[in-house]
Amino acid sequence: MEFTIAPDHPCLPGHFPGRPLVPGVVLLDRVLAAIEAAHGPLGPLRLPQVKFLQPLLPGESARIELEGAPPRWRFRVLRGDTVLASGDAAAGA
Template sequence: MSTDFRITVPAEHPALPGHFPGRPIVPGVLLLDAVLQAVAAAEPGRGRPSLVARAKFPAPVAPGEGVVVTLAPRGTHRVGFTCRCGSTTVLLGELGWPAPP
């Protein structure tokens, strides 16, 4: 499932005003939501992951910047993800689904 998805958060997005005045950045929750949507598209029928095992935001994303979301399987119940703007990593981490009983 190593798959790439592309997203852009437009400058007009309603979450951006006030985040932050003078230097707007895309809220991390919007990036995580984009990752969840990418996982849902790559794994149809499986449902959204219910666990954020880890998430690190090493660099900000400006409105209008293109972000590439790359997914990589990590076993049966986990998927790793990396988000990049060009060569800069802006988010990386791992999501998971509960193991069946």
């Protein structure tokens, strides 16, 4: 799944003034949306392990790669070949 966070997204003015970066929570929201797009609504999902490695700037394109199947997935958020974030997601409490 590819995505771009527009420069006028409401999360950006406070993160950070003068040099906006896409907040990690916005990236994780896209990860959860990609999992649900692939597997349908799953209820609560946990993110037991997440690493943020590089920032995503507004207007830059990124993509999400998923591996696994319910109830557990590995994900990577990439800009080109650069890994921006990676981690695990799991269904259930």
